[in-house]
Structures are given as structure tokens and as C-alpha cells.
Amino acid sequence: MIVPYALEISVVCVGIFLLMVDAFLKTDKTTIAWTGVVVLLAIFGLTFALGPMPKGVIPEAFYVLDPTALFFKRFLLLATVLTLILSIDYSPVYQKFVPAAVPQAGLGEFFTLPVFACAGMMFMVSANDFIMIFVALELVTITFYVLVASMRKNQGSLEAGVKYLILGALSTGFLVYGITWLYGITGYTSLDGIQSVLPRVPEQYQPSVLFGLGLVLVALGFKVAAVPFQFWVPDVYQGAPTPVTAYLSVASKAAGFVVLLRVLEPFVTTPTFQVKVFGILTILAAVTLILGNLAAMSQQNLKRLLAYSSIAHAGYLLVAVASLSAPGAKVAIGFYLGGYLLMTFLAFLVLLNVAKVSGGDDIRDFNGLGKRSPVLALALLISMLSLAGLPFTIGFLGKFFIFEAALASGQYVLVVLGAITVACGFYYYLKVVMAMYWQPPAPSATNIQVSPFGQFLIALLVLAIIIFGIFPQPILGALTHL
Amino acid sequence: MEVALFWIFAALMLGFGAAVIFLKSPVSSALSLVVSFLGLAALFLLLDAFFIGIIQVLVYAGAVMVLFLFIIMLLDLKTERARKINLPAMIGGLMVVVGFVALLVKLLPSFDIAKPALARPVNDVASVGMLLFSDYNLPFQVIGVLLLVATVGVVLLSRKELK
Amino acid sequence: MLIDFLPILLHVVVAVGFATVVLVLNIALGRAGKRTKIKDTAYECGVIPEPGPQPRFSVKFYLVAMLFILFDIEVVFMYPWAVVYRDYIAQHGMLIFWSMLSFVIILLFGYAYAVKKGALEWGR
Numbered sequence: 168m169i170v171p172y173a174l175e176i177s178v179v180c181v182g183i184f185l186l187m188v189d190a191f192l193k194t195d196k197t198t199i200a201w202t203g204v205v206v207l208l209a210i211f212g213l214t215f216a217l218g219p220m221p222k223g224v225i226p227e228a229f230y231v232l233d234p235t236a237l238f239f240k241r242f243l244l245l246a247t248v249l250t251l252i253l254s255i256d257y258s259p260v261y262q263k264f265v266p267a268a269v270p271q272a273g274l275g276e277f278f279t280l281p282v283f284a285c286a287g288m289m290f291m292v293s294a295n296d297f298i299m300i301f302v303a304l305e306l307v308t309i310t311f312y313v314l315v316a317s318m319r320k321n322q323g324s325l326e327a328g329v330k331y332l333i334l335g336a337l338s339t340g341f342l343v344y345g346i347t348w349l350y351g352i353t354g355y356t357s358l359d360g361i362q363s364v365l366p367r368v369p370e371q372y373q374p375s376v377l378f379g380l381g382l383v384l385v386a387l388g389f390k391v392a393a394v395p396f397q398f399w400v401p402d403v404y405q406g407a408p409t410p411v412t413a414y415l416s417v418a419s420k421a422a423g424f425v426v427l428l429r430v431l432e433p434f435v436t437t438p439t440f441q442v443k444v445f446g447i448l449t450i451l452a453a454v455t456l457i458l459g460n461l462a463a464m465s466q467q468n469l470k471r472l473l474a475y476s477s478i479a480h481a482g483y484l485l486v487a488v489a490s491l492s493a494p495g496a497k498v499a500i501g502f503y504l505g506g507y508l509l510m511t512f513l514a515f516l517v518l519l520n521v522a523k524v525s526g527g528d529d530i531r532d533f534n535g536l537g538k539r540s541p542v543l544a545l546a547l548l549i550s551m552l553s554l555a556g557l558p559f560t561i562g563f564l565g566k567f568f569i570f571e572a573a574l575a576s577g578q579y580v581l582v583v584l585g586a587i588t589v590a591c592g593f594y595y596y597l598k599v600v601m602a603m604y605w606q607p608p609a610p611s612a613t614n615i616q617v618s619p620f621g622q623f624l625i626a627l628l629v630l631a632i633i634i635f636g637i638f639p640q641p642i643l644g645a646l647t648h649l
Numbered sequence: 650m651e652v653a654l655f656w657i658f659a660a661l662m663l664g665f666g667a668a669v670i671f672l673k674s675p676v677s678s679a680l681s682l683v684v685s686f687l688g689l690a691a692l693f694l695l696l697d698a699f700f701i702g703i704i705q706v707l708v709y710a711g712a713v714m715v716l717f718l719f720i721i722m723l724l725d726l727k728t729e730r731a732r733k734i735n736l737p738a739m740i741g742g743l744m745v746v747v748g749f750v751a752l753l754v755k756l757l758p759s760f761d762i763a764k765p766a767l768a769r770p771v772n773d774v775a776s777v778g779m780l781l782f783s784d785y786n787l788p789f790q791v792i793g794v795l796l797l798v799a800t801v802g803v804v805l806l807s808r809k810e811l812k
Numbered sequence: 813m814l815i816d817f818l819p820i821l822l823h824v825v826v827a828v829g830f831a832t833v834v835l836v837l838n839i840a841l842g843r844a845g846k847r848t849k850i851k852d853t854a855y856e857c858g859v860i861p862e863p864g865p866q867p868r869f870s871v872k873f874y875l876v877a878m879l880f881i882l883f884d885i886e887v888v889f890m891y892p893w894a895v896v897y898r899d900y901i902a903q904h905g906m907l908i909f910w911s912m913l914s915f916v917i918i919l920l921f922g923y924a925y926a927v928k929k930g931a932l933e934w935g936r
Binding site: 694700703704707708711712715719774775777778779781782783786789790792793794796797799800801803804807808809811812 | 817870871872874875877878879880881882884885886887888889891892893895896899900904907908911912914915918919921922923925926929930931
């Protein structure tokens with residue numbers, strides 16, 4: 168019989184293998200990244216051979232392999248592959264900021280650490296026990312601390328690393344403290360166990376349960392960048408190496424949302440806690456929507472703008488989480504994150520290529536991109552329109568499904584707020600588009616060459632955004648069992 | 650005998666804990682912290698909490714050593730010695746202490762001190778071991794990967810010139 | 813129960829006793845004349861010595877200390893392992909052996925990486 172966590176084991180083995188290649192062989196370091204891409208794609212293929220397993224089959228109580236877990240494992244593998252490809256494009260910039268004794272020093276780790284983060288996040292989406300959630304989450308965050316700070320000769324990267332480390336450690340503290348409260352009252356760390364005990368919790372202990380859950384929500388809110396736990400996002404996103412920013416905003420957020428869904432499951436299905444928990448989530452979603460969108464409007468730096476947009480998108484996803492009582496909410500979250508993966512990686516791919524030539528990632532560095540590189544400009548245009556939620560893009564359908572779920576569960580306030588903030592979104596995303604097409608290029612600006620593989624990837628992402636925006640059935644089909 | 654040992658180690662812990670705060674030199678503070686931790690570890694052992702006691706010595710001794718190096722490398726020892734007492738911070742700290750003591754006074758009567766917490770002594774190291782290597786085997790292996798990643802991170806972030 | 817800790821008590825007594833004896837002997841035998849603050853200062857050709865700036869320590873100390881902590885934490889897991897090893901095998905079989913073996917092998921890769929990347933070389 169095949170072990171249920173064979174996928175994670177193989178990803179860890181890939182990581183160790185690449186690390187050893189980096190340490191012992193004198194190969195060109197980009198071959199490490201390409202090997203990683205190929206092997207991870209092979210593992211992606213293997214996921215289709217491994218169907219979801221019912222709970223009884225898996226002996227470990229910590230680990231579930233349900234359709235949600237399987238869908239997000241594929242999602243994370245794809246995100247890691249895209250990150251590695253972005254990292255290869257980014258390696259000339261990265262090398263400038265690393266203290267090196269030999270050429271290409273530090274690149275091996277830069278390509279290998281995302282693989283370990285991927286394994287951690289794959290464990291996260293399958294974790295069904297607070298112990299496992301905690302251990303997997305730590306594996307992921309520690310990897311990200313290192314990745315964020317790894318451009319040691321760049322002040323921004325170091326500052327981002329320190330901020331992420333300190334706030335991340337604080338949120339871990341909240342998580343552990345919350346877990347101890349929940350364990351103290353229910354006597355279980357496993358979510359199944361908590362689910363079985365929750366309906367019988369005596370009334371005098373109910374505030375303590377909510378307190379424990381609140382602490383856990385603080386920690387998870389930090390991971391998914393929900394307001395008011397979002398302070399770290401703009402600085403960390405701006406300072407981190409660009410591929411790491413993309414990875415952080417897509418994969419780490421998705422894994423965080425899956426854990427959030429699993430942790431909330433026992434609470435939203437228990438009548439005594441349902442109303443209060445949904446109340447908390449509604450407030451979180453509303454605040455995140457408003458603050459994320461409003462703060463994004465005044466940004467002048469594209470990376471920072473994408474950081475605030477990432478907060479705003481967390482807001483839309485939280486709307487779906489607050490509407491979990493509707494049957495379509497989980498599918499909406501899966502679909503939205505799938506679309507978010509495509510749009511965000513496309514935006515960062517263009518950003519990376521432009522910043523490599525212009526030397527900066529402010530919006531004014533994109534002035535006249537329509538003339539300097541029509542292909543990149545078109546790609547960024549489509550990415551921005553999809554992030555804003557224009558019809559016939561995947562971003563529109565994502566928001567549509569979420570609002571549909573919110574209406575079905577009676578969250579009318581959130582739907583109205585969502586509609587207003589979408590309008591704000593159009594303002595700041597179109598600001599980038601304006602710069603590209605209506606502003607003249609700076610006199611020193613040169614045309615931008617993109618590698619053939621980069622062009623292929625851009626075309627692929629653009630096509631996916633539009634095709635799935637008109638014809639979402641393939642993704643929805645993969646999500647039907649959620 | 651056990652009661653006498655409790656008072657000895659508690660006094661040791663508190664005395665050196667106070668020394669951590671009152672000593673001017675950061676280096677002496679760090680060393681006092683180590684002794685304070687040792688006293689705490691002894692208290693754990695007296696409570697039959699052997700696992701936590703040993704962890705206290707193993708991990709904190711190491712962690713404090715790193716702290717120690719950190720102090721030597723990063724702080725300017727002379728300005729630390731010359732530092733004045735910050736009155737608002739003192740008052741804030743005192744308020745926390747008073748609040749904590751008030752909480753203890755309120756909570757302690759609800760515990761029956763005469764009754765032992767456990768009916769019979771538990772071999773906690775063995776129970777931890779049995780659980781860790783059977784039910785918790787998977788998280789244990791993940792911790793192994795975590796330590797591996799941390800090793801890579803340490804080398805990547807603090808080696809002077811990367812190879 | 814407490815009698816089990818007798819060796820540790822002996823250890824403490826010997827350590828503290830040795831330190832005390834050496835210090836007392838030093839004071840008793842070593843002190844020749846009267847000490848004053850002026851006499852204790854270093855001789856700098858008649859110039860009043862100025863304390864130098866804060867000495868700079870290499871980041872290498874920190875690297876080694878951090879690696880020490882990581883492998884220290886590994887030992888934390890070995891302690892309960894060693895305690896239950898025989899009982900576990902009698903009750904549940906060899907899983908405990910393979911479990912620790914794979915844990916140590918994973919960390920061994922980390923060690924190999926650190927050595928190969930020169931984290932433990934002091935010279936360069």
C-alpha cells in the first residue's frame with residue numbers, strides 16, 4: 168500500500184537531493200532550479216494517480232487526504248514550479264546582493280529552500296491536528312524568514328527579514344497560546360476530537376473556547392494577511408526578493424486559508440459557537456476589504472501596491488470564509504485562489520522583467536511600457552484587469568462566485584462593501600495601466616527583451632486567465648468534491 | 650528534605666533572577682540568567698517533571714550562550730553600564746508585577762495545596778518518548794526537516810562570504 | 813527518589829569546592845604587597861592608560877553558536893528516545909529505531925551541507 172504522505176516525502180527528498188547537488192557538485196546552479204522544476208512537475212503528475220483517501224484508511228490522525236488537500240497540493244506544486252522559474256529569471260539581480268566568495272554562491276539555497284517550503288505547505292493543507300498544523304507552519308515560516316532576508320547586501324531585504332521574523336514569532340506565540348486554551352478545555356489537539364467535544368462544552372467555559380479560537384485566528388490572520396494583522400505585509404513584500412514575494416503572496420496565503428478552513432470547521436458546525444464565530448469573521452472580512460483597498464490607492468510602488476492588493480484579496484476570500492454556511496463557499500475559495508495564482512504570478516513575472524532593466528519597481532518605471540515592450544505591457548494589462556475583476560477574466564468569476572456564496576448565506580453588508588471596494592480596485596489597478604499606455608517613457612528607458620521561455624510562460628498565463636475566465640468548468644470540475 | 654530543597658532552589662532562582670535585572674553589566678546579567686535557569690530546572694525536577702527539567706538545562710544553557718555572544722557582539726557594554734533607570738518603565742513594570750500578584754492571590758485559594766496533583770508519580774520522560782515515537786512520529790520527522798532548513802538558513806544568513 | 817540525584821550533588825560539591833580552594837589558595841599564597849587602584853592599572857610608559865574601544869568579535873562565533881543550538885535541539889529528542897528505547901521495542905517493535913535513524917539522517921544532510929559550505933572552517 169502506498170503511504171498517504173508519499174507526496175510530501177518525495178518533495179522533501181527532492182529538496183535534500185538538490186541541497187546535496189548544490190553542496191557537492193560544481194554544476195551550473197540554474198540546473199538545480201531546472202531539475203527542481205522538472206521533478207516537481209513529475210510529482211504534480213503523480214498527484215493524479217493518488218486519489219483522495221477516506222479518513223479511516225489513513226492510520227495517522229494528523230493527516231487527511233481529502234479532495235481539498237489534494238487540490239491545494241497541486242496548487243502548491245504549481246506555485247513552487249512558477250516560483251523556481253521566476254527565481255531563475257531573477258538570479259542575476261539576486262547575485263548582486265549576496266556576499267559571494269565564488270560565482271553563483273547562494274543561488275543553490277535560493278532555488279532549494281522553496282522546495283522545502285512547498286513540502287511544509289503540503290503538510291499544512293493536510294494537517295488535521297493542531298500539533299501537525301504548528302509543526303508544518305513553523306517549517307514554512309522558518310523557510311520564509313531565510314528566503315526573505317537572504318539578499319544580505321540589500322537593506323530592504325534585511326529590514327523585511329527582521330520585521331517578518333519578529334512579527335512571525337509573535338504570531339506563533341499567539342497560535343501556541345490559543346492551542347493550549349483549546350486543548351485545556353476540550354482535551355484534544357485533533358480537530359476531529361475538538362469537533363466531537365464542542366457541542367458538550369458547558370456554558371461557563373464557552374468564553375474560554377472563544378478566547379482560544381480568537382488567539383488562533385490572530386495567528387492565522389497574520390499568515391493570510393488579514394487586517395488588523397497586516398502591518399508586516401507591505402514592507403516584507405517590498406523588501407523580499409521578487410520571486411519570494413510572489414511565492415509568499417500566493418502559496419503561503421493559500422495554505423493559510425486551508426488551515427483556517429479546517430480550524431473553523433468544528434466551530435461553524437457547532438450551533439453554540441456558529442453565530443459568534445461568523446460575527447468575528449464578518450468584521451475581519453469587512454475591515455480587511457476596506458483597509459486593503461483604500462491603502463492600495465495611494466501607492467506609488469508596484470510591489471507595495473501588489474502587497475496592499477494582496478491584503479484586499481485576503482478580504483474577498485474572508486468574505487467567502489464568513490459565508491461558509493453557503494454550500495458554494497469552499498468551491499469559491501478554491502477557485503478564487505486558483506485565479507489569484509495565475510494573475511499574481513503573471514504580474515510578478517512582468518514586474519521582474521521590467522525591474523531588471525529599469526532598476527526599480529516604482530509605477531513610474533512602467534511609464535511607456537506599451538511602446539517599450541508591447542508584449543509585457545499587454546500581459547500586465549490583462550493581469551491588472553483580472554486582479555480588478557473585469558468580466559471575461561478569471562478574476563471576475565472568482566469574485567462572482569464569492570459574492571454568490573455571500574448572498575446565499577445572507578451576508579448582504581459584505582456584498583455591498585465588496586462591490587464598493589471592487590470599484591476602488593479598478594482605480595489603483597488602472598493607475599498602472601495608465602502609466603504603461605498614457606505616460607511617455609523616460610528618455611533613458613530602453614526596450615526590454617524577454618527570454619523565449621519567459622515569453623512562453625507569459626503567453627501560457629495570459630491564455631489561462633482568459634480561457635478559465637470564460638470557461639471555468641475545468642477548475643470547477645476539480646473542485647466539485649470540496 | 651524536599652521542602653528544604655525547594656526553598657534553597659527557589660531562593661537561588663529568585664536571587665539570580667533579581668541579579669539579571671539589577672546588575673549593570675550585560676555579561677553578568679547573562680550569567681545570572683543561566684544560574685536562575687538552573688534553579689528553575691531543579692524546581693522542575695523536585696516536581697517530578699524530569700523532561701521539562703532536563704530541557705531547561707539542555708536548551709536554555711545553549712540559548713543563553715548564544716544570547717551571551719549576541720550581547721558581546723552587538724551591545725556597547727560601556728553605554729549599557731552607564732544606563733540610567735527609566736522611571737516610567739519602572740512604574741509600568743511595577744504595575745505588571747502588582748497585577749500578577751493580585752491575580753495569584755485571587756487564584757491560589759482555589760487550589761488544594763495539601764492534595765498532590767498526581768496520585769502516583771509518572772515517568773514523564775517515558776510517556777513523552779512512547780508518544781513521540783508512535784503517534785507523533787510524523788510531526789517528529791517534520792521537525793527533522795525543519796532543523797535541516799534552519800541549518801541551511803544559519804549558514805546562508807551568517808557566513809561571511811558564501812561558497 | 814531524591815537519592816538518585818546524589819551523584820549530581822557530589823558533582824556540584826566537587827566543582828564549587830575546587831573553585832573555592834583554588835581561589836583561596838591564590839589569595840593566601842599569591843598576594844605579596846598591598847594593592848591599590850593605581851597599582852592595578854596596566855603600565856603604559858607613564859601615560860595614564862585609556863580603555864580602548866569595544867573589541868569587535870567575528871560573526872563566526874555566532875554562526876557556530878547557532879549551529880550548536882540546532883544540534884542541541886536534536887539531542888533533546890534523543891533523550892526520551894534513549895530512555896524508552898528498550899521498553900518501546902518490547903511493546904511496539906522496531907519503529908522507534910527507524911524513526912530516529914531517519915531523523916538523524918535528515919540532520920546529517922544538514923551537517924554535510926554545513927561542512928561542505930565551510931560553515932565550520934575558522935580560517936577563511
